[in-house]
Structure formats: structure tokens, C-alpha cells
Amino acid sequence: MKPGKIIAVSLFGYIIYLGMRFFNMMNPGSPQRLKLAQENIPSASEQRADNLWAYYLINAENPLDSDFTVGLDKVQDSFMLDERCAGYARQMIADAKNDGIELTVVSAYRSVQKQQENLESYTQRLMSLGHSSTEARKLAEKEIALPYTSEHNAGLALDILTPDWWETHDDVTVDFENTEQFRWLSENAHKYGFILRYPREYEDVTGIVYEPWHYRFVGVYYANEIRESGLPLEYFYKTHF
DSSP states (O other): OOHHHHHHHHHHHHHHHHHHHHHHHHSOOSHHHHHHHHTTOHHHHHTTOSOGGGOSOOBTTBOOOTTOOOOEEEEETTEEEETTTHHHHHHHHHHHHHTTOOOEEEEOOOOHHHHHHHHHHHHHHHHHTTOOHHHHHHHHHTTSOOTTSOTTTTTOEEEEEOTTHHHHOSSOOGGGGGSHHHHHHHHHGGGGTEEEEEOGGGHHHHSSOOEEEEEEEOOHHHHHHHHHHTOOHHHHHHHOO
């Protein structure tokens, strides 16, 4: 083969390679594939973003792999998170306490089996209130993610309430937004790498109802960026990956 043709073939192959790399980065899948893609994010390395391992989507379109595993560490009482971010949560809780605010964790890491049990239980509860099985399941999935699609299954999410919540409530409700705990989290959670994951005005985007109690770890750098943008993770991730 002539030198000119060799160069042309090589150039063509390189263009295809770049195209495939770009396609894979714009269409991320499992955390394992995301990890490979994240190693090639120039903006992230230049900005020295922390905890890139935690910067990925978990939702109905981006479920965890069926063989996903995670190392856990305690956050509060028996509640645990991924061992790589548990320390951030513990520090956040301790600093809030120093400010006179008691943050009570009511849910953190949740196994896939437990996720399924919660979904089935809530579906049955809605049916007992008069909804058909189809309606009940549809409503339940707006509040409880399917197994493998919940951030709790990855050990990256905390549900936080007030210490006396169950004395005055029989369920988790949006009333939490009226508490001093919510106000403190709104002003400080990003400093520890956590974001309010399901904001009120983006329910159609996230597919989950407004949850002022649900906080997701993405690392300090991206938590600050997301908070400043005012966007849900779904929108932000598409333009910053």
C-alpha cells in the first residue's frame, strides 16, 4: 500500500475511534463504563473535581448493574453509606449539631431486596386507599424507585428528617421544607458534596416527586456547581459530562 493511502486509512480509523469515544461519553451506562469515561473528562481533571467516582446518574434509564456491590461505612446509628462518602455525611451531621441543628437520618443504603419490599408495601398501601393495582403501582413508582434504579441502592443517598418527626407525622411529607433542618441543609449540604436530588419544579424531569428530605452525594465540586446552576442532576449531567 502506498504511503499516502496508509496515512489516509490511519486518519480515517482515528476519526472513527474519536467518534466512538464521543458517542460512549454522551451515552453513559453503568458505573463501570462511566468510570472509564470519567478518566477522559478534560474539564474535570483541569478543575480538580473531587470524587469523580460518585458523579453519575442512577435512575430508570440508568440502572445499576445487577452485580453491583458497594463497601459500606456507618453514618448514624445503623444507617450506612458508601465508605468513600460516609465521612462527608458524618462531618455534615456533626457540623450541623455544632450549629444547634439535629439532623436525623431515617434512610441511607438500602439493598435491592429491601427496595423491592418497600415498593410492594407502598403499592399495597395505596390499593387499600382505593386505587386500582395499576394506579397504585404507577403512583408508588413516583415515590419509590424500582430496584437497581434507586440512589439508596448505590449507597449514595440520605433521607434526613427532624429528631421528633415521627411523633407528629405518620409519613414523610413535604412539610419537612418548613423545618430548620431543611434550611440548614439548603445552605450547607453542598459544602459536604450533597445535593437536593429531587427539586419541586423538576418532577417531570427526574420522574420522582419533590423530596426535600433526599440528599445525594456527588462530590463537593459538582455539588457546588449543581446548586449554583439550579438544575436537576439529569439536566446538569447532560451538559457537564
